[in-house]
Amino acid sequence: xxxxxxxxxxxxxxxxxxxxxxxxxxxxxxxxxxxxxxxxxxxxxxxxxxxxxxxxxxxxxxxxxxxxxxxxxxxxxxxxxxxxxxxxxxxxxxxxxxxxxxxxxxxxxxxxxxxxxxxxxxxxxxxxxxxxxxxxxxxxxxxxxxxxxxxxxxxxxxxxxxxxxxxxxxxxxxxxxxxxxxxxxxxxxxxxxxxxxxxxxxxxxxxxxxxxxxxxxxxxxxxxxxxxxxxxxxxxxxxxxxxxxxxxxxxxxxxxxxxxxxxxxxxxxxxxxxxxxxxxxxxxxxxxxxxxxxxxxxxxxxxxxxxxxxxxxxxxxxxxxxxxxxxxxxxxxxxxxxxxxxxxxxxxxxxxxxxxxxxxxxxxxxxxxxxxxxxxxxxxxxxxxxxxxxxxxxxxxxxxxxxxxxxxxxxxxxxxxxxxxxxxxxxxxxxxxxxxxxxxxxxxxxxxxxxxxxxxx
Numbered sequence: 068x069x070x071x072x073x074x075x076x077x078x079x080x081x082x083x084x085x086x087x088x089x090x091x092x093x094x095x096x097x098x099x100x101x102x103x104x105x106x107x108x109x110x111x112x113x114x115x116x117x118x119x120x121x122x123x124x125x126x127x128x129x130x131x132x133x134x135x136x137x138x139x140x141x142x143x144x145x146x147x148x149x150x151x152x153x154x155x156x157x158x159x160x161x162x163x164x165x166x167x168x169x170x171x172x173x174x175x176x177x178x179x180x181x182x183x184x185x186x187x188x189x190x191x192x193x194x195x196x197x198x199x200x201x202x203x204x205x206x207x208x209x210x211x212x213x214x215x216x217x218x219x220x221x222x223x224x225x226x227x228x229x230x231x232x233x234x235x236x237x238x239x240x241x242x243x244x245x246x247x248x249x250x251x252x253x254x255x256x257x258x259x260x261x262x263x264x265x266x267x268x269x270x271x272x273x274x275x276x277x278x279x280x281x282x283x284x285x286x287x288x289x290x291x292x293x294x295x296x297x298x299x300x301x302x303x304x305x306x307x308x309x310x311x312x313x314x315x316x317x318x319x320x321x322x323x324x325x326x327x328x329x330x331x332x333x334x335x336x337x338x339x340x341x342x343x344x345x346x347x348x349x350x351x352x353x354x355x356x357x358x359x360x361x362x363x364x365x366x367x368x369x370x371x372x373x374x375x376x377x378x379x380x381x382x383x384x385x386x387x388x389x390x391x392x393x394x395x396x397x398x399x400x401x402x403x404x405x406x407x408x409x410x411x412x413x414x415x416x417x418x419x420x421x422x423x424x425x426x427x428x429x430x431x432x433x434x435x436x437x438x439x440x441x442x443x444x445x446x447x448x449x450x451x452x453x454x455x456x457x458x459x460x461x462x463x464x465x466x467x468x469x470x471x472x473x474x475x476x477x478x479x480x481x482x483x484x485x486x487x488x489x490x491x492x493x494x495x496x497x498x499x500x501x502x503x504x505x506x507x508x509x510x511x512x513x514x515x516x517x518x519x520x521x522x523x524x
Contacts, residue, residue, distance in 0.1 A: 073113040076101045100480070105132025108498045108505050110485055118485040121497055121509050125487070126299065126331050127362030128498040130411050137363060140407035144400045153181070153397045161397035164405050168368060171340050171409075173349040176370040180389075181397040185330035186222025188354035188367035189292075193226045194391055195352055195371060196290035196324045202378040202387055206286065207322075214280060214323070215292040217259070218252040218301030221328050230292045233301055235490075248284055250277040252298065253306045256443040256454065257462065274313055281321045290324040290352070291317075295342035296447050299331040302492045303452025305445045312346040324351040324375070330367075334358030335412065335499050337448035338421050351375055361408035362498075366401035417499055424506055425449060428495065431510040438514075440521040451495035453513070455521065465491050475513075475520045482512035493517070 071079075077098040086094060100118075104111035108131050110118045120128060130137070144160065151158050165179040180195070182188050193213065200210040215221070219232040229244040231237045232252070237244075251259050251273045260272040281288065295311050298304040318325040327350035332342040336358065339345050343353070352375060356367035381387035395401075412418065425448055432444040432451055442456035442464075455471050457463045465471040472488030479486045487494060497509055517523070 073101060074098075076113055107131040108501050118480065118483055119497070119505060119509055119512070121479070121484050121486045121513075122494055123496050123498045124362050125357075126336075126496050127357045127360075129334060129358050129361040129408060129500065130415070130417070131498050131500045132362075134361070134411065136411055136414075137361060137404055137407045140403050141363070141400060144403035148399055150395060150398050150400070152394075154392065158397060158399045158402075160399040160402035160406065164402040165368075167406065167409055168355075168370065172353065172370055173341060173343045175349040175372050176353055177373050178371045178376045180369045180371070180391075181402075182367040182369065182393045183365040183395050183398070183401075184222075184367050185328075185354065185356035186224040186227045187393065188330060188356050188369045189221045189227045189230075189326075189328055190224045191369040191391055192326045192328075192352040192354050193230065193290070193292070195369065195375065195389065196326055198389060199324065199375050199378045200289045202381075209287055210289040210323075212246070212248060212284065212287045213290050213292055214248040214250055214277075214284065214288055216250050216252050216294075216298070218254060218298050218304055219292070219294060220298070220300035221292060221294075222330075236300075248280055248288070250280055252301065252304060253310050254298075254302075254304045255307060256445075269307065271307070271310075271313075274310065274317075277314070278317055281317050281323065285321040285323070288321065288323045290326050292326045292328060294328045295332060295348070295350075296337050296345060297332055297342070297445075297450060299450075300489060302454065302489050303445050303447075303450060303494060305447045305452075309346065311343065311348055315346075315348045315350070318351075326350060327353045330354055330356045332447070332450070334361075334408075335418055335421065335448075336450055336496075338418070338425055339448075340412075340418065342447075359408070360401055360404040361411070363404045363408075364398075364401040365395070366398065366405055415500065421449060421499065424501065424503060427503060427506055428510070431514075432495075435510075435514060435517070438517060438521070439523055441517065446495075449497070449499055452489070453493040453495065453517070455491045455493065455517065467491075471520060475516045478516040478519050479512055482515055484509060484512040484516075486513070486516075 081095050101113040102110045103113050110120050169177050200207045213230050215230040217232040221227040221230050228237050253273045296306050333355050351372050353370045360366045379387050379389050435441050436444045440455055442462050443454040445452040457465050472491045476486040476488050
């Protein structure tokens with residue numbers, strides 16, 4: 068427990084803290100839960116109440132909270148050195164981690180540029196792709212634009228927002244953004260191009276439109292930005308099989324760099340270490356963060372192929388240097404944490420343990436799909452989305468202002484769960500280390516909460 072009481076901590080928070088993606092007028096009206104401890108897959112508040120972490124602390128936690136092995140690795144590194152710049156120096160932990168990342172990444176990604184969060188990892192990828200085309204020269208110098216997808220979310224920095232596709236988050240910043248070309252999202256349940264819900268019967272009109280856009284704009288396209296296999300913040304929108312592989316083929320055909328945003332789906336979330344590996348795809352640039360340190364510390368990596376890296380080599384007078392950097396690039400403590408996490412993947416046979424959990428999650432989502440106010444369920448490995456609707460037949464959504472998703476998550480607290488919705492979509496995103504018993508507890512609580520809020524007995 069904290070030395071300060073719950074009421075005091077709540078008062079401090081409400082008086083001094085501005086929370087992300089939060090309407091603070093609502094927050095100030097009711098006392099928040101104050102987390103002080105973590106144990107396994109559970110969060111523990113200042114009064115000793117336990118909540119199963121159903122969203123892996125914003126999609127970051129892999130091995131559970133307070134793993135002794137990671138704690139010990141951090142303590143050892145703190146006793147050696149806390150930070151040293153990568154401007155003119157190397158450090159051992161960053162070098163070792165870079166080698167480990169190259170060994171487990173899709174074949175061909177061989178260079179690692181460090182930063183400290185997913186937004187900056189994507190910002191780096193965008194700038195890298197733009198500068199790469201400028202260094203190529205000739206006609207390639209005109210390749211200055213990016214193509215991305217509706218419902219995409221790639222972070223909150225200006226470049227990352229520019230390639231985003233969620234008006235709720237991004238529209239207010241439109242005057243600050245650079246223009247992009249937006250392709251339709253492969254959102255089969257609410258396809259903007261056809262009425263066919265079954266992905267297996269769909270004519271893949273979204274891919275046909277993507278190809279049309281790429282063919283029309285090939286001479287000006289520097290890169291394509293994609294969240295492989297699943298769009299996260301857009302609503303846990305799972306791509307139909309083969310979509311990613313076809314996107315890679317189109318990028319090759321039209322000479323466009325493929326930038327894969329694996330910030331949320333990397334490090335085992337989809338069942339393989341990286342989502343791209345499920346369809347045998349190697350992007351030209353890949354952004355990593357969130358699970359890279361198992362949710363412990365801020366760290367990100369932008370990986371690139373030799374082809375991309377080589378374009379930045381030259382004499383000083385040519386000004387081919389990648390002029391980008393962060394103060395805490397390659398922080399040794401964060402890198403040591405990431406190495407300890409990778410060690411646990413092996414020690415716990417974590418990837419090998421996932422298939423039964425993935426199968427169980429699939430079974431429970433199928434059951435939930437039968438509820439009257441569940442319009443659609445989606446799953447990719449150990450992530451899921453449950454879309455709540457007012458009318459199942461017409462797919463009519465609940466009005467935003469009714470906050471049905473948030474009400475389900477508030478009810479879930481009474482069942483010992485912490486959840487965070489995406490509008491009317493309930494997110495299922497537990498730590499990968501969750502046991503089958505705890506996964507059952509999670510899904511039981513979600514089902515009970517949906518039934519309660521939607522008045523379904």
